[in-house]
Amino acid sequence: MRLFNTLTRKVEEFKPQRSWEVKIYCCGPTVYDFAHIGHSRTYINNDVLIRSLKWLGYRVKSVMNITDVGHLTSDSDTGEDKMEKKAKAEKKDIVEIAKFYTDDFWEMCRQLNIGRPDLITPATKYIQEMIKLIKVLEQKGLVYKTSDGVYFDTSKVKNYGELGRVDIEGLRAGWRVDKGEKKNPTDFALWKFSPKTEKRQMEWQSPWGIGFPGWHIECSAMSLKHLGPTLDIHCGGVDHIQVHHTNEICQSEAATGKKFANYWFHSNHLTVNGEKMSKSLKNFIRVKDLIAKGYDPLTLRYLFLTSHYRTKMNFTYQALEAAKEAYGKLQSMVWSCREDRARTNLSAEKLAKVQELGQRFKAAVEEDLAMPQAIAIVWETMKSNAPSEDKWELIRDWDQVLGLNLGQARKPALPEEIKNLMSLRQKLRQEKRWEEADKIREEIEKQGYQVQDKRI
Known part of the structure; x- marks a missing residue:
């Protein structure tokens, strides 16, 4: 199998640390608001990756976090904690907020047939692991204390920003006069102190003072605990490359002295009618909204499979309508094959054709998850003169990767x-x-x- 590695900017032969096992960590949601279809594209792509690895014979161990503390409104370690801010706005307990939006996220995943990871790790359950990791960095002389927290000194490590090709000198040149107490523009918070003027709902004692963990240290602590110092694959959205994933690498490798992740798998952005999705533009779309309009949520999954995970994708209802028609037609054809699957003796020509289709689908999956080509092969198969039984067997097998529930296709209503x-x-x-x-x-x-x- 070959995968694009964001770290090297190349499509590389995938070689796990153990020939039969793959360790994957996926960045999960910050559960302060509803998940939207932009999020769903990332998690569908992660799901296709995991399904493909399993289909190819690997044993996958996957971990995904739930960020329920520490994610501030600014990547520069300023602003409010998103969870605390939401709790204030809704006048609710943070635990209640986290549960509500976590449940909503998993419901979206269920509707889109996204499998659950082997282990789900809420950040608030790993505070002691985070404190322990910060202590390791402190013992190595890599941290410093300011009036508002404990920070990682990025000037003390080599190759900072390699993943995101961060222009450190450019950032330094444009650094504002009011830079505060940070020594370098790329330094980031490992632990933030609680404000002296108010009491947070979520805060913990630490060797440095009462406060809460920085966002980046959370993922490092949880992945190190459950998957060890080196991951085979780290998944996430492209919006995390420059800061979050860059800082994960920095602190993890500084602590362990080992490479943090061998392959970085990033899904590209989804826009809506050419614009970034946001509530202010009133184009914030949830899967629930599509269901209310009469769409099968797997229509959205089908639509996302027609675009490669590394390409930017623009969502329109016109495209969704086309996907609805195509997915419905595909279900109808699969149902027909299932109903008419009397075994026939294959001619040498037809046998060769069936085998070729199987080989080409596998090749598409193995070539950096080329799902648009895989979908094209599905259609070629269904329109071919191969016997219905063979079409049915191929589709059932391939759907382990696609996740479109084609094996459960029912008799459709004719258009x-x-x-x-x-x-x-x-x-x-x-x-x-x-x-x-x-x-x-x-x-x-x-x-x-x-x-x-x-x-x-």
Whole structure:
């Protein structure tokens, strides 16, 4: 299998540390608000990666965090904790806020057929592991204390910012006069002190003072505990490359002296009608909103599979409508194959064709998860003259990767267009206008439907 590695900016042969096992860490949601379809694209891509690895025979151990503390409103370690801010706005307990939005996230995943990781790690359950990790960094002389927290001194490590190609000198040149107590523009908080003027809902005692962990230290502490010093693959969105993932690498490798992750798997942005998704633009779309409009949530999954995970994707309802039609047609064709799957003896030519289709689908999966090509092969298979039984077996096998629940396809309702063509063809046959009826039959079959005639 070959995967694009963000660290090297190359598609590389994937070689796990153990030939049969893959250790994966995925950045999970900060549960202060509803998950939207931009988030869902990232988690669908992560899911396809994990499904593909399992399908190819690897044993996968996956961990995903839930950020329920420490994620500030600014990447520069300033602003309010998003969880605390939400709790104040809704006048609720943070535990209640976290549970509500965590449940919403998992419901979205269920609707999109996204599998759960082997281990889910809420940040608040690992505070002592985070304090222990900060102590290790402190003992190595890599941290310093300010009036508002404990910071990592990035000037003391080599290759800081390699993942995100961070222009450190450029940042330093543009650093504002009011830089505060930070020694370098890229330094980041490991532990933040609670404000003296107010009591936070979530704060803990530490060797440095009462406070809460920085966002970046959370992922490092949890992944190190459950997956060891070196991950095979770290997953996330491209928006985390420059800061969050860069800082994870910095602190983890400084603490262990070992490479943090061998491969970095990043999903690209999703826009809506060409614009960034935001509540202010009123284009914040949840999967629940699509269901309310009558869309099967797996239609969205199908749509996302038609675009490579590394490309930017623009969501429009026009594209979703096209995906709805295509996914519905595909379900219909799969259902037909399932109903008509009497085993026949394959000719050498057909056997070779079936084997070739299987090999090409596998090759698409192995070439950096080329899902658009994989979907194209699915359609080629369904439109081929291969026996229904063989089509059914291929689709059931491939759906372990696609996750479209094609094995559960039910008898579909025929579209009005197809119903009208069927009625017209029946009338032509009754009038014995066989040539015209055959042309209608060809048109119906081009649309992906099989026609079975009865004697007139």
